[in-house]
Amino acid sequence: MNRPEVPGSPSPGSARSLGRPELLSPDDVLQFQRDGFLVVRDVLRADEVAQLRGAIERHTARAKELGQVLRPTTDELVPVTDILGMPGVGWLLSDPRILGVARRLIGRADLVYFGDSSVMVGGKNRGFHKDNAVRDTTDHPDWLSPYTLIRMGVYLEDHKHHSGGLKVRRGSHLHADVTSGAIVDVPSQRGDVVVWSLRTTHSGFAVRVRGLSKLGLQPRFEGRLPAWLARPEPCVRIAVFMTFGIDDHHLRNYVAKHTDQASYPDNYVYQSWLFSDGTAATARTLAEAGVTLLRPIPEYGSRFGLAERIPGGCIIPGRSRPDVYRVRGLEKWIQRAGRAMRSLARPR
Ligand SMILES: O=C(O)CCC(=O)C(=O)O
Numbered sequence: 001m002n003r004p005e006v007p008g009s010p011s012p013g014s015a016r017s018l019g020r021p022e023l024l025s026p027d028d029v030l031q032f033q034r035d036g037f038l039v040v041r042d043v044l045r046a047d048e049v050a051q052l053r054g055a056i057e058r059h060t061a062r063a064k065e066l067g068q069v070l071r072p073t074t075d076e077l078v079p080v081t082d083i084l085g086m087p088g089v090g091w092l093l094s095d096p097r098i099l100g101v102a103r104r105l106i107g108r109a110d111l112v113y114f115g116d117s118s119v120m121v122g123g124k125n126r127g128f129h130k131d132n133a134v135r136d137t138t139d140h141p142d143w144l145s146p147y148t149l150i151r152m153g154v155y156l157e158d159h160k161h162h163s164g165g166l167k168v169r170r171g172s173h174l175h176a177d178v179t180s181g182a183i184v185d186v187p188s189q190r191g192d193v194v195v196w197s198l199r200t201t202h203s204g205f206a207v208r209v210r211g212l213s214k215l216g217l218q219p220r221f222e223g224r225l226p227a228w229l230a231r232p233e234p235c236v237r238i239a240v241f242m243t244f245g246i247d248d249h250h251l252r253n254y255v256a257k258h259t260d261q262a263s264y265p266d267n268y269v270y271q272s273w274l275f276s277d278g279t280a281a282t283a284r285t286l287a288e289a290g291v292t293l294l295r296p297i298p299e300y301g302s303r304f305g306l307a308e309r310i311p312g313g314c315i316i317p318g319r320s321r322p323d324v325y326r327v328r329g330l331e332k333w334i335q336r337a338g339r340a341m342r343s344l345a346r347p348r
Pocket of ligand 1: 120131151165166167202203204205239278
């Protein structure tokens with residue numbers, strides 16, 4: 001893996017404890033447990049952020065040429081591979097600072113990485129959702145014990161004063177719906193790492209409203225906001241996402257969902273596993289950093305490094321069963337009003 005020098009950081013082999021305390025205080029850990037998300041400040045240096053942007057731009061341009069990208073839902077580009085196989089990006093998964101944060105927030109040193117990471121360039125794909133296996137049913141094991149799968153987002157530009165960052169609902173990791181929790185536009189800056197539980201309700205591409213910095217809009221209204229009211233994004237948004245877990249039933253349930261070709265065929269995680277780097281050398285690099293590489297399917301990495309062009313210019317992922325969330329209070333009235341307005345607007 002093409003990893004830049006990080007002066008003063010411990011060697012990956014020494015990263016076996018729960019992580020260096022200077023990035024996270026005990027209060028930060030409690031805050032993460034209470035809110036379901038956390039911004040960890042100044043994890044990466046400015047030169048590392050610049051290096052990652054360049055590497056991702058180069059990799060994404062090549063992936064686009066080959067059609068090895070997921071079909072865009074807005075105009076985003078998402079290469080269909082995990083980041084281990086991206087020159088100049090995969091080092092994040094064995095970086096002691098990243099792993100230290102993951103270990104302290106999960107509360108365990110023995111992390112498992114299972115090929116769930118990606119980069120996204122551009123786009124405006126919005127909508128509140130969760131990413132755990134079963135999101136809408138409180139008697140599923142996902143909701144019966146503390147959740148151990150976390151996602152880390154490295155947004156390579158400013159979202160404190162600009163649109164385009166992550167939006168979350170505070171405390172929503174404790175509710176199997178997408179309506180609970182105050183809306184927060186996460187004020188991440190270059191070099192920060194945003195961490196959230198896969199149970200936390202979130203949406204990408206938050207729109208910050210001019211003059212109303214504390215107002216967190218519902219994603220459904222963001223796309224309808226007049227452009228002059230929205231603060232622009234600072235540049236094309238580039239984000240890296242990485243998921244870590246431990247060897248437990250939460251990980252097994254998540255993996256089972258994405259490997260079940262009958263109920264969730266060819267889903268985006270499964271497609272990405274085919275193109276991911278599962279080589280022994282890469283597994284060794286992770287192992288030296290104290291991370292186990294789990295290859296969830298026998299055909300993991302079977303298309304890694306493929307130089308062929310994909311017919312049609314992109315990979316079309318399968319669709320999941322839609323979540324059926326409980327709807328209460330104000331949200332019920334917003335949905336009713338929306339339905340009534342759409343039926344009035346429909347041509348007869
Ligand atoms: O685009 C974003 O900022 C959020 C990405 C997201 O929804 C996810 O990783 O599940």
